Amino acid sequence: MAFHKVNVTINGEMEQVVVPSNMTLMRMLREILAFTGTKNGCSAGECGACTVLLNGEPVNSCMVLAVECDGTEIITVEGLAGDKQLDPIQEAMIQEGGVQCGFCTPGILISSYALLKRNPNPSEDEIREALVGNLCRCTGYVRIIESVKEAAKRS
Amino acid sequence: MEKANTQNIPSPIGENKQRIDARDKVTGAAIYADDFQFGNSLLHARIKRSPHPHALIKKIDTTKARALPGVKAIVTGEDFPGYIGLYLQDRFIFCRERVRYVGDPVAGVAAISEEIAQKALDMIEVECEILEPVLDPEFGVSPKAPLIHPDLGQYVVASFILPKPGTNISNHFKIRKGDVDSAWEKCAAIVERKYRIPHIQHVPIEPHVAIAKVDESGGVTLWGSSQSPFAQRNLIAQSMGISQSDMRVIAPIVGGGFGSKAGVSMEALAVAIATKVKGRPVKLLLTREEEFFTAFVRQGLVAYFKMGCDEKGRLLAVENRFYWDAGAYTEYGVNITRASGYSSSGPYEVPNVKTDSYCVYTNHPVGGPMRGFGMPEMHAGLEQCIDELALQIGMDAVAFRKLNCLKTGSILVTGSKMHPTGLPQCVEIVAEAIGWGKKSPPSAPHKRRGKGLALMWKAPAMPPNAGSSAWVELAEDGTLNVGVGGQEIGQGVFTVAAQMAAAALGVPYESVRIATPIDTRYSPYEWQTVASRLTWSMGNAIVRAAKDARRQILEVVAEAWEETIEDLDIVNGVVISFKSEKEIPLKNLVIYGLPKPGDQGWRGGPVIGRSNFMPTYVTGLDPETGQGERAVVHYTTGAQAVELEVDLDTGRIEILKGVSAFDVGKAINPEMVKAQMEGGFVQGMSSALFEILQLKGGVVQNPSFVDYRIATSADIPKDLQAYIVEVAQDDGPWGARGIGEHSMVPTIPAIANAIYDAVGVRFEGPPFTAEKVYLAMQDAGLIE
Numbered sequence: 059m060a061f062h063k064v065n066v067t068i069n070g071e072m073e074q075v076v077v078p079s080n081m082t083l084m085r086m087l088r089e090i091l092a093f094t095g096t097k098n099g100c101s102a103g104e105c106g107a108c109t110v111l112l113n114g115e116p117v118n119s120c121m122v123l124a125v126e127c128d129g130t131e132i133i134t135v136e137g138l139a140g141d142k143q144l145d146p147i148q149e150a151m152i153q154e155g156g157v158q159c160g161f162c163t164p165g166i167l168i169s170s171y172a173l174l175k176r177n178p179n180p181s182e183d184e185i186r187e188a189l190v191g192n193l194c195r196c197t198g199y200v201r202i203i204e205s206v207k208e209a210a211k212r213s
Numbered sequence: 214m215e216k217a218n219t220q221n222i223p224s225p226i227g228e229n230k231q232r233i234d235a236r237d238k239v240t241g242a243a244i245y246a247d248d249f250q251f252g253n254s255l256l257h258a259r260i261k262r263s264p265h266p267h268a269l270i271k272k273i274d275t276t277k278a279r280a281l282p283g284v285k286a287i288v289t290g291e292d293f294p295g296y297i298g299l300y301l302q303d304r305f306i307f308c309r310e311r312v313r314y315v316g317d318p319v320a321g322v323a324a325i326s327e328e329i330a331q332k333a334l335d336m337i338e339v340e341c342e343i344l345e346p347v348l349d350p351e352f353g354v355s356p357k358a359p360l361i362h363p364d365l366g367q368y369v370v371a372s373f374i375l376p377k378p379g380t381n382i383s384n385h386f387k388i389r390k391g392d393v394d395s396a397w398e399k400c401a402a403i404v405e406r407k408y409r410i411p412h413i414q415h416v417p418i419e420p421h422v423a424i425a426k427v428d429e430s431g432g433v434t435l436w437g438s439s440q441s442p443f444a445q446r447n448l449i450a451q452s453m454g455i456s457q458s459d460m461r462v463i464a465p466i467v468g469g470g471f472g473s474k475a476g477v478s479m480e481a482l483a484v485a486i487a488t489k490v491k492g493r494p495v496k497l498l499l500t501r502e503e504e505f506f507t508a509f510v511r512q513g514l515v516a517y518f519k520m521g522c523d524e525k526g527r528l529l530a531v532e533n534r535f536y537w538d539a540g541a542y543t544e545y546g547v548n549i550t551r552a553s554g555y556s557s558s559g560p561y562e563v564p565n566v567k568t569d570s571y572c573v574y575t576n577h578p579v580g581g582p583m584r585g586f587g588m589p590e591m592h593a594g595l596e597q598c599i600d601e602l603a604l605q606i607g608m609d610a611v612a613f614r615k616l617n618c619l620k621t622g623s624i625l626v627t628g629s630k631m632h633p634t635g636l637p638q639c640v641e642i643v644a645e646a647i648g649w650g651k652k653s654p655p656s657a658p659h660k661r662r663g664k665g666l667a668l669m670w671k672a673p674a675m676p677p678n679a680g681s682s683a684w685v686e687l688a689e690d691g692t693l694n695v696g697v698g699g700q701e702i703g704q705g706v707f708t709v710a711a712q713m714a715a716a717a718l719g720v721p722y723e724s725v726r727i728a729t730p731i732d733t734r735y736s737p738y739e740w741q742t743v744a745s746r747l748t749w750s751m752g753n754a755i756v757r758a759a760k761d762a763r764r765q766i767l768e769v770v771a772e773a774w775e776e777t778i779e780d781l782d783i784v785n786g787v788v789i790s791f792k793s794e795k796e797i798p799l800k801n802l803v804i805y806g807l808p809k810p811g812d813q814g815w816r817g818g819p820v821i822g823r824s825n826f827m828p829t830y831v832t833g834l835d836p837e838t839g840q841g842e843r844a845v846v847h848y849t850t851g852a853q854a855v856e857l858e859v860d861l862d863t864g865r866i867e868i869l870k871g872v873s874a875f876d877v878g879k880a881i882n883p884e885m886v887k888a889q890m891e892g893g894f895v896q897g898m899s900s901a902l903f904e905i906l907q908l909k910g911g912v913v914q915n916p917s918f919v920d921y922r923i924a925t926s927a928d929i930p931k932d933l934q935a936y937i938v939e940v941a942q943d944d945g946p947w948g949a950r951g952i953g954e955h956s957m958v959p960t961i962p963a964i965a966n967a968i969y970d971a972v973g974v975r976f977e978g979p980p981f982t983a984e985k986v987y988l989a990m991q992d993a994g995l996i997e
Contacts, residue, residue, distance in 0.1 A: 094248035095241020097468070099418045100501040104918035107418050135241035148239040152231060155888050159703025160238030161419040161468030167239060182931070189926040193918065195418055195469050196703045198895030199926040200933050201888060 062125045068093065069137025077124040084108045084119035086127075087134060095135035095164045099193070106192035109165035110134050116172040118191075135164035138171060146212040147171050147205065156205035158196035166192045170206045179210055225712040225722040226947050229884040233708045233727060234466065234701060244730075245468050246438040247422045251494045255424075256285055258486050258497040259330035260479075261320040261337050262507065263312035266346040266576035266911030267361065270310055270339065273320060278336040283329035286489035287337070289320045293485050295452035298544025299444065299476045301376065301383060302369040303362060306452060306481045312341070313361055313541035314578050315911050316507040321486040323495045346576035346911050350515055350536035353381040353573040361541065361574040371676065374547045375836055383539065384547035384572035386554035388626055388839035391565030396530035400521030402605040408594035409978040410514040412538065412906040415583050416923055419468025420504050423480040425487035426494040432459045433484055439464040439731075440475040440700050441741040446733045448477045449484055465730035470702035471896075472582035473509050475743045476545050505916035509581025510906055512546050513538030514590040518598045526608045528617045530565040533557050535591065539572045539580040546580040547572045552674035553587040555834065555844045558626035559595045560636055560670035561617045566626050568839070576911050582743055588671045588958045589897065596667035596962030597975065610966070611644045614668055619850065621940075628840040635876030635940035636850035640668060642874040642936045647854035659861045662869075663971025666854040667959035672845035673744035673951065677831035681747075682737035683754040684823040685714055685762045691786050691800035693720050695755060696728045698739030699747040704953045705885040706747045712881055713752050713946055717759035718822075719783030720799065737823070745849065745951025748881060752946035753826035762822025769817035770797060773807045828944075847942055849950050851875030853894065853959040855930075859971045861996050864987025866968065868898055868929070874936040875955055879948035883937055886952055890935035893956020899924035900957070901964040901979050 059078045066073050068091065077086050084101070087093040087110070096119055099107035103121040110119045111133040138145040147170050150156070157163050166189060173180055173188040180188065185206045186199075194202060237243040275287045290309035296302040307318050320337050324330035347353045347361060358381055362368075366378030376383045397403065423437040433455065439445060442462035450460040467474055483497040499508065519532040535553055539546035550572035557568040603613035618640060623631040647664055655662040673679075684696040695714045701707040711725035728736065739751060767778040770788045774781075780792040788797050797807075806817025834841035856870040873890040880886040903922040907914035915921045941948025961979050969975055974989040990996045 088248075092250060093241070094244070094250075097245070097419070098247065098498075099420065100918055102501060102917060104501075105418055135239075139240055144236075144239065151239050152235040155232070155884055157232060157235050157238045158705070158888065158892065159417070159419070159467060159469040160234065160243050161245065161417070163238050164241055186926045193418060193923060193925065195416055195471070195896065195923065196892050197888065198892040198924075198933065199929050200891045200895075203926065 064124055064128045066127050067131045069133055079125060081124045082120050083110070083122040083124050083127055086124040087119060093134045093136055097161055097164055099161065106165040106169065107162050109168045109192065111168055111172060116169050135167055138167060145171065147174065147209040150205040150208035150212065154201050154205040154208050156197060156202040162192055162194040166194065166202055170209065173206065174210060174213060178213060180206065224716045226716045226881055227883065228712070230708060230712055230722050230882055232705060233711050244465050245419060246436055246465055247498060249424065249436055251424065254493050256323040256325060256490060256493050256495045257327040257330050258321055258323050258483055258495050259327065259334050260318045260482060261334045261339070263308065263315060263317040263319055265312055265341055265343055266315050267344040268312050268341040269344060270308060270312060270319065271342055272340040274338040275320065278322065278333040281329065281333050281336060283325040284322060284333045285325065286323040286486060287320060287333070288486050288489055295454060296368065297448055297452040297477060297481060298542065299448065300371045300374050300547050301544045303383070303544050304542040306485045314576055316578065317541060318482055321482055323486045323490050347381060348575060348577065348911055350513070350538040350573035350575055353575050354536065354571055361576065373551065373833060381574040382571050383543040383574055384550045386551045386570040386839065387837060388554055388557060388566050388568035389837065390626060390628065390840065393530045393532050393565045393567040396565040397521055399523060400529050401524040402602055403519065403521040404598050404601045404605065405519045406594060406598055407977065408516045410516070410590040410593055411978060412510045412513045412577065412908060413900050413904040414505060414508065414510050414906055414921070415471035415473035417469025417471060417473055420499045420501060421474065421479050421508055422498045423483040424494050424496040425483040427487045427491050429491055431455060434461045434463065435480060435484055436463045437480050438467050438474055439480070440467060440470045440702055440743060442731050442733050443698055443738055444741050445477050445480055449481050452481065453484065462733045463730055464700060467700055467702040470742070471584045472743065475582050475741055478509055478581070479507070501918065502916045505906070505921060506913050507578065509583070510540065510578045511583035512540065512549060512580030513577070516591065516594045518594055520598045520602055522602055522606055524606070526603065526606050526613050526616055528561055528563045531558055531563050533568045535570040537572050537580070538575050538577055540575055540577045542579045543572050543574060545582055548674055549582065549587040553591045555627050555839060556588065556670060556672065557591065559592065560619050560668045560850055562619055562623040563626065577908055578913070584896065584954045585671065585958050586674050586744065586954065588669060589900065589961060592667065592669050592958050593961040593979065596959060597965050600966045600969070611640065611649050611666060614640055618668055619670065627834060627844040629843050632847055632943065633940045634848070634850050635938035636668065638938045639850060639852040639874040639876055642938070643852045643854040643872045646872040646934055646936070647856055647870065649854070655858055660858045661861060661971040662856065662858050663967040663969070664854065664856045665963045665965065665967030665970055666852065667962040667966060668852045669955060669958035670848045670850045671955050671958055672848045673746040675740065675744045675746065678827055679740035679746070680825060680827035681739050681751040681754040682825040683751065683758040684737055684821060685718065685758045686821045687799060687803035689801055689804050691720065691798060691803065692724045692726060693718060694726050694728050696737050697751055697755065698731055698736045699751040700731055700742040702742060704889065705882065708885065709748055709881045710751065710755055713755050714759050717756040718763050720786045724786060745953040745955065748949050749942065749945045749951055750826055752949060754824055756946050757824030757826065758822045761824050762820050765820050765822065766799065766803060769807055772816055847950055849875060849877065849952060849955045851955055851959070853963045855963045855967045857964065857967045857971065859968060859986060861990065864983040864990065866902060866981060866986060868964070870932040871898070871930045872934045873956060874938055875952055876938040876940050877952045878942035878945050878950040879939050880937045881947065881949055886937055887935035889952050890956045891933050894933060894960055895924050895929050897957035897960025898964065901961040901981060903980050903982070905980050
């Protein structure tokens, strides 16, 4: 197995990591850098729990090889909050009850954050569409959708 | 100061307090079992599994695999002769002699990487003699069926489970109430139906994971995603022949359970492998595909109902036969069979009931507990029969239900009396909210609109003496640390626990912490996080523990102030006297006590309150009649209604509106109660419209999220309403009883009844996929 040096900016900090060729971005984040907020739900690009922002775009980090990320900027759930100030989508998710077991929450937050960046006033249908790749088994999505609406109002 | 004044201080009970774990969960700080870091000593485990549904193991050759560099241990069933199981000890940790489903563990490998462990699996050679499988529960009970567990008669079993050795029946529960046979001739209408409810799966987004380490002296530590750390301690220790106190289970918050992480599922595999590599942690993380193949499934059900009423619509008789497709091991499923039996009248008063509920071994995946514990499966058919019976006798389905549903004091199917219940209110509320009796036009000419409604009841199904315990202690600053053994699986129990502890002791909610992760070495005992029992059972233990601490504090202060504790109270973290109007904050006092005047020593000391709760009043049931004084602790009841549209061009169903009302006794946190109702509705809707674990020759055909579809954000109704009914539970904290599971129980029949209302077709069972609906409409001549 060949190893590669990867330079990435994660949540605003420069990191240099050595990864094997077959390592996914998800595993690099979780296993090498211990950003365990990014969750592994299926390792097949189907559940969305591992969603992160790669150069501003939401991606399933289990479907991206770490070596592809050389020179990119990545934002994980740990990077959404400022020093002590939560992002409006995090605040809204707490207030509206969009969190239950919390395992899908990091991916939902990243997808919602990306939606609000590209469309600050999404309609309900646009919110549903943006979250269709993020499975949640607890909430029935109702309060997650409300959270995104609330965050849009706040931002 | 008047004592009455303190009544105005807001109690956290009934308040929508913010989730205690929410901030950690939105920042990525929350730690789940797979997030623990073990460093380079960590070994990775993979499991060699049976490709056959039923076979005898003739030979396992691990020689080549052992020689692979990086492989540290290989184990097989030879190494672990002990049985394991919750109500019926019918499994080995690794198969010995026989495999009974596709995915049954045959050998385990620990290696320095997952890749090497996986490679080693391919080098293990297994020779099998293939046996005829049992793939249908009705075939399973027939004399022609091959025996899956020839040793059934020798298994250790709970006293209330009745296996039939020499057959594939691992439990047969009977109800014989009144005289069904003579009741039929008095019936003006009779409905007889058969339903087939498919296997589905829980599908928590967090896969199962367990990390086990065995130290030199044999002590075991298990880190895992678990609803049942104490049950795992007990069952794994028993099976491995070690002391329960040498088995430590550390269980952080769970990323979704729904029953799949209850009891022991894959955790014992990791422990068994770890015994061969002492000192090194061994991690077993199931892949999503492995989840679909090998994690607990919701049992399949073949159900026969016969139901009759008189000319006024009064239910006279119900006769049921349930054949549970319980899979290869029924250590847990046997109690689902029992629960469905003692609830088999549905939430109705019926004078004559005959039920036979059979738990049947098949060569299908292992049935386990799933949200509802048999009730969604049973109600799916039962609540459709109620609609059909109402139609036949010419009554409105809601009026029929109001007439027959359980009221306070109704005689139950097991012969005892119904406790105070708000079921009649629940029916009223959902009928009103859905606009029952009013037909609104469809949104397009090629669509048909319908409404449907269903009721439910469900009791916690558990051993009669399932216990809880709790402790509370206070820190120097007066914050309250609450020790519990029940698990946070998303339902919000840590938040509710904090609210109850705060209220019972007299401190603000914001100054309560929960002692996590659950650790069987330090946390107080809890039977399991199942059965929607924690708010009620663990809640009682917490309240008692807080009161114990409160008494200790007040005694010290009363002595110091030369007052009686009756004149004292703790309000907002301050001890106050109604008599002298003195005040003293809890901080410091709860650790250091209080000085005696004149530097003459001290009184008091670190405060720790402790207590427990265990129901003492549940009795056995007669094995021939199922009759007894008190079968269960209580029943939560409720109702759901839906409005939907069927697309005539595609068969696709769109749920437009869903309404739930449940009698929760008392909502400790009303918004979280409503969130349970919403989440349960959507999980129920998902099982009604999409979900089926497709089994062909015992092999799962759809082991991925692409092929096993669950509801997404695009599928849910635009209008989802939840209503709380509160008729107090006499032995619940503030009157509370459970709600977690109940909210998905009536959803399938409510949707089925609405489909019938829209297009006049019914089905043998869910899921009501577009294809199935389209073909049924074609058969009915509704479309060409």
